[in-house]
Amino acid sequence: MIYPPYFLFTYMKKVQFKSSYSQYLFLAPQLGILLIFLYWPIIQTFRDAFTMQDAFGFGAQFVWFDNFLFIFDDPAYFIAFKFTIIYSFVITLITGSIGLLLAVQANNVMHGKSTYKTLLIWPYAIAPAVVGVMANYFFSERFGLLYHLFHELWGFNWYESVFDSYIYVIIAGSWKQISANFIFFLAGLQAIQKSVIEASMIDCKNSFRRFWTITFPLLMPTTFFLIIINITYAFFDTFGIIDTTTIGAPSGETRTLVYKAYMDGFRGLDLGSAGAQSIMMMLIVLVITIFQFRYIEGKIHYN
Amino acid sequence: MTRFITSSFSHLILFIGILIMVVPVWMIFASSTHTSSMINMNGLQMFLGDSFYENYLRVLLYQGGFFKEITALKMFFNSFIMATGVAILSVVTSLMAAYALVYYRIKHATLLFWIIFITILVPLELRIFPTYSVMAELNLVNSYFGLIVPISASAIATLFFRQFYKTVPDELLESAKLDGANTWRFFVDFLIPLSKTMIVAMLIFMFVFGYNQYLWPLLVTTSEQYWTVVMGLKMMSGSIVHRFAFVMMSMVPPILIIIVLQKHFIKGVFQDK
Numbered sequence: 001m002i003y004p005p006y007f008l009f010t011y012m013k014k015v016q017f018k019s020s021y022s023q024y025l026f027l028a029p030q031l032g033i034l035l036i037f038l039y040w041p042i043i044q045t046f047r048d049a050f051t052m053q054d055a056f057g058f059g060a061q062f063v064w065f066d067n068f069l070f071i072f073d074d075p076a077y078f079i080a081f082k083f084t085i086i087y088s089f090v091i092t093l094i095t096g097s098i099g100l101l102l103a104v105q106a107n108n109v110m111h112g113k114s115t116y117k118t119l120l121i122w123p124y125a126i127a128p129a130v131v132g133v134m135a136n137y138f139f140s141e142r143f144g145l146l147y148h149l150f151h152e153l154w155g156f157n158w159y160e161s162v163f164d165s166y167i168y169v170i171i172a173g174s175w176k177q178i179s180a181n182f183i184f185f186l187a188g189l190q191a192i193q194k195s196v197i198e199a200s201m202i203d204c205k206n207s208f209r210r211f212w213t214i215t216f217p218l219l220m221p222t223t224f225f226l227i228i229i230n231i232t233y234a235f236f237d238t239f240g241i242i243d244t245t246t247i248g249a250p251s252g253e254t255r256t257l258v259y260k261a262y263m264d265g266f267r268g269l270d271l272g273s274a275g276a277q278s279i280m281m282m283l284i285v286l287v288i289t290i291f292q293f294r295y296i297e298g299k300i301h302y303n
Numbered sequence: 304m305t306r307f308i309t310s311s312f313s314h315l316i317l318f319i320g321i322l323i324m325v326v327p328v329w330m331i332f333a334s335s336t337h338t339s340s341m342i343n344m345n346g347l348q349m350f351l352g353d354s355f356y357e358n359y360l361r362v363l364l365y366q367g368g369f370f371k372e373i374t375a376l377k378m379f380f381n382s383f384i385m386a387t388g389v390a391i392l393s394v395v396t397s398l399m400a401a402y403a404l405v406y407y408r409i410k411h412a413t414l415l416f417w418i419i420f421i422t423i424l425v426p427l428e429l430r431i432f433p434t435y436s437v438m439a440e441l442n443l444v445n446s447y448f449g450l451i452v453p454i455s456a457s458a459i460a461t462l463f464f465r466q467f468y469k470t471v472p473d474e475l476l477e478s479a480k481l482d483g484a485n486t487w488r489f490f491v492d493f494l495i496p497l498s499k500t501m502i503v504a505m506l507i508f509m510f511v512f513g514y515n516q517y518l519w520p521l522l523v524t525t526s527e528q529y530w531t532v533v534m535g536l537k538m539m540s541g542s543i544v545h546r547f548a549f550v551m552m553s554m555v556p557p558i559l560i561i562i563v564l565q566k567h568f569i570k571g572v573f574q575d576k
Contacts, residue, residue, distance in 0.1 A: 030458070033455060244536070274432055
């Protein structure tokens with residue numbers, strides 16, 4: 001299995017081809033696409049972030065960090081920031097624990113392992129936007145089952161209550177991601193050597209304790225990999241979910257940073273602000289990556 | 304006996320998990336086979352109705368969109384073109400790039416390596432407007448090319464192929480060289496057949512990735528002729544049962560691919576032999 005840090009070291013075969021040009025022919029298609037459709041836009045993002053369009057769209061002026069100062073002054077930015085952090089934390093926790101629970105059970109059963117795998121893997125393939133549209137039907141005021149169930153229980157109303165709208169987008173966002181967590185945890189469990197498990201069975205009779213002291217530490221690489229996968233999912237892939245469920249309701253409290261940047265750029269035509277927000281997000285991704293390298297990778301062992 | 308109890312417990316938990324996954328989808332499907340007035344009066348349904356053919360046929364052939372220019376059938380066609388294009392383009396370019404990175408002595412290898420792999424940290428969502436303006440500048444808005452290429456600008460598959468090439472024994476190249484294979488022959492006759500599982504896994508992964516795109520098609524297609532299924536969901540009007548039917552159909556292709564090709568997908572991604 002590929003773990004994030006593992007791959008970030010250059011690697012070359014001992015026996016190699018030497019050529020003056022043919023390696024570049026192999027590299028050219030991907031490099032070309034990346035340069036035109038990835039690096040060029042990134043450069044433009046930086047240009048947008050440090051300039052401001054004048055009101056009539058005739059030109060742009062270099063304004064240093066004004067766009068950044070502007071978003072820091074914007075309370076809506078911090079609301080989106082807070083929501084994104086809560087959202088990624090809760091989604092990671094929910095999907096990780098349910099995925100792990102199911103994976104442990106599936107690894108436990110003697111018969112039907114692959115049937116269970118098939119019956120739990122497919123939600124992974126559904127687009128977040130499609131999940132959102134579906135969730136919509138279960139949370140609609142008119143005939144939504146969950147809406148009415150929760151309404152009976154505590155007066156659920158996501159149009160007005162921030163807490164309730166959180167519940168809505170968390171359920172919608174977690175549902176399909178359980179699948180991904182299940183698949184990776186199951187693969188992680190199956191990769192643990194039988195001899196280790198058999199030895200631990202002799203030492204420790206209590207299966208609950210055995211899991212937390214032997215199996216779970218051995219799953220650490222998978223767990224950290226999934227934490228990154230889930231955070232990335234909550235940051236970026238949930239755009240389609242937010243856009244098809246609450247659209248930020250009650251009043252912007254359920255907008256992720258990506259969603260807010262898009263709305264500011266698209267609806268508000270404020271490309272300077274959208275660019276600055278994008279760069280802030282790049283910084284967040286970078287910080288998470290570095291954090292992972294420095295603090296987490298040092299503490300776990302890959303077997 | 305304890306063995307029996309713990310395994311029944313496992314089956315129970317798994318059964319509940321499957322219910323959580325299956326029931327919502329089943330209810331939308333069951334509801335999509337009823338009439339709109341039935342849904343409006345009684346809410347979502349648990350059991351099948353008898354308007355299946357009527358609803359699904361109407362959705363497939365209905366002229367939707369603001370200008371009534373596109374049918375769901377055309378959207379499926381567009382999505383299929385887009386997903387296939389993304390899968391093939393990204394897998395072919397990634398196979399080649401990974402080959403150069405692993406099997407060649409390259410000048411500035413580290414730099415090239417970082418230029419390619421740092422891009423994984425910058426998903427399309429972070430550069431969506433500039434990408435759009437680049438596409439506009441190149442006159443690629445409202446085209447299949449415009450739908451496909453920016454989504455294919457991804458080094459994810461390169462990473463997997465590189466990881467796979469590492470596990471290929473060095474002796475393979477040595478013996479190929481003794482046989483007089485040049486770089487192209489080695490790539491085509493030895494390495495590609497050997498990477499078959501990985502190639503299939505990446506094709507599936509990128510196909511689903513391309514099919515499921517939502518934000519990018521929304522932005523880059525102003526003409527209804529290029530609408531895809533997943534973005535069309537938000538755009539389609541129509542009565543409630545027709546929307547149910549459209550949602551159901553929209554998830555069939557990726558689910559089918561994942562279930563049918565599940566073994567290859569898992570084998571490739573987890574690299575177990």
